[in-house]
Amino acid sequence: MTLLSPEALAAQGAEARAAYARLAAAGLKLDMTRGKPSPEQLDLADGMLALPGNRDFVTETGEDARNYGGLQGLVEARRLFGAMLGVSPEAVVVNENSSLAVMHDCIVWALLKGVAGGKPWVGQDVAFLCPVPGYDRHFGLCEGFGIRLIPVPMTGEGPDMDAVERLVADPAVKGMWCVPVYSNPDGVTYSDATVRRLAAMPTAAPDFRLFWDNAYGVHHLTENRPAPHDILGLTAAAGHPDRAFIFASTSKITLAGAGLAFFAGSKGNVAWYLEQVGRRTIGPDKLNQLRHTRFLRDLDGIHRHMAAHRRLIAPKFAAVLEALDTRLGGLGLARWTTPEGGYFITVEMLQGSAKRVVELARGLGIALTPAGATSPHGRDPTDAVLRLAPTYPSVEDVRAAAEGIALCIHLAALEAAGLDRAA
DSSP states (O other), X not given: OOOOOHHHHHHHHHHHHHHHHHHHHTTOOEEESSOOOOXXXXXXXXXXXXXXXXXXXXXXXXXXXXXXXXXXXXXXXXXXXXXXXXXXXXGEEEOSSOHHHHHHHHHHHHHHTOSTTXXXXXXXXXXXXXXXXXXXXXXXXXXXXXXXXXXXXXXXXXXXXXXXXXXXXXXXXXXXXXXXXXXXXXXXXXXXXXXXXXXXXXXXXXXXXEEEEOTTTTOBSSSOOOOOOOHXXXXXXXXXXXXXXXXXXXXXXXXXXXXXXXXXXXXXXXXXXXXXXXXXXXXXXXXXXXXXXXXXXXXXXXXXXXXXHHHHHHHHHHHHHXXXXXXXXXXXXXXXXXXSBSSOEEEEESTTOHHHHHHHHHHTTEEEOOTTTTSGGXXXXXXXXXXXXXXXXXXXXXXXXXXXXXXXHXXXXXXXXXXXXXX
């Protein structure tokens, strides 16, 4: 990024300040803070609400889905979502609606019990590697239990693997957060070379785990559909069969508050997980599993359903990118991602300006994710990165918000050039 000359920025100042005044007077009230499905996206799953149907609660193996049991999940649900994750049905456990809750449980159980073949993490110095920019809820889970967070820079192929391989030589590093497809928030899909290195690298901690959050694996914004990485096969081939804990959910596929969450892993990890979860539940909501399998049917059905999502949200992403390019293109004041999937656009602007952009946007009635949210503890040392979430508002509201955000980035650059804060 290059900063324009003060003279060039000054020439744009009057127009930018006038545009800000007009938008401030418009009384906008727009929210671009979280990656939530829109009501129209949720409507796509309305057909589920009539399922499994009156007296139609028997599974394909003859079980009564209304009753206790079935701790690992229905065979048909594990087969369907195993195909989505690229693993066998035996490797999948179907849970209630929240994958975040599954991740939370795995951390708590690792702390109190240890992972399979390991000792309890409590009483040890425990650290997790965190690709940055990353997902604030991942960071929050570790922060809540006193787990140290070690930032690792992201590249166009995933986390900086030279840094990762150096850091895992520390036995305190017990885990690493990974969003391998359409990473939150920069949309990067890990390259095959990156995944192979993650699977094969030596680690000082024998109980090291990849927390492999495949949250956006089928959330495409283009016709391109990257296949899920075979992380279980790669880790097994490298002699680390228990290295990966896989997580996913249907939260942004069907109904965000009434979906299914998944844990997947090696035979040893599945046995470990079921042993722990069996102490707190007699069985999951199997009627909801029937509802999902009968509505989505098969992997092609999932892809058809997600194509309907894409038709709703791709125009919103296009509106953001158009607004950013219209005001900021060619100025050298910011750069932004053009994601092929996922739920976010990441903007990197001049250092020291992200908090000011959020403040300026608030003055327009536009709510943004706090500056720093994509870094551990909410502290971005560059104060330069913002995550934009365009899925929930209407296309018209997204366009208005994006024009306002681009304007705020422009105004923050004017201030950085030494012009007064007339806005």
